[in-house]
Amino acid sequence: MCRNSLVILMGLVGLALWPAHAQVQADMNRITCKDFLSYDSENKNFVGYWMSGYYSASRNNDVLDLKRLQRNAERLTAYCKKHKADPLPKAINKNAV
Numbered sequence: 001m002c003r004n005s006l007v008i009l010m011g012l013v014g015l016a017l018w019p020a021h022a023q024v025q026a027d028m029n030r031i032t033c034k035d036f037l038s039y040d041s042e043n044k045n046f047v048g049y050w051m052s053g054y055y056s057a058s059r060n061n062d063v064l065d066l067k068r069l070q071r072n073a074e075r076l077t078a079y080c081k082k083h084k085a086d087p088l089p090k091a092i093n094k095n096a097v
Helices: 002-017 033-038 041-058 066-082 088-095
Strands: none
Touching: 033 066, 033 088, 041 066, 041 088, 066 088
């Protein structure tokens, strides 16, 4: 029993010392309106929530207004359909209310 515990403990220590993989980095400034429009709804929602959080935090606003988020998403989509080459942050800055 003691030997099994020692083997398990050594295995866990070995796993703890295993080098961690780096996180994937995404440059949100490189996402264009064309890219955004091609995303499925799940990825559009992810980008929308991320950008909403980012811009809300920059204004020290810690409230998530879902109606405002939906309204801005609709305006952003309409804008992006006309300006596909624009970077997404630029489109958000022009259309966020």
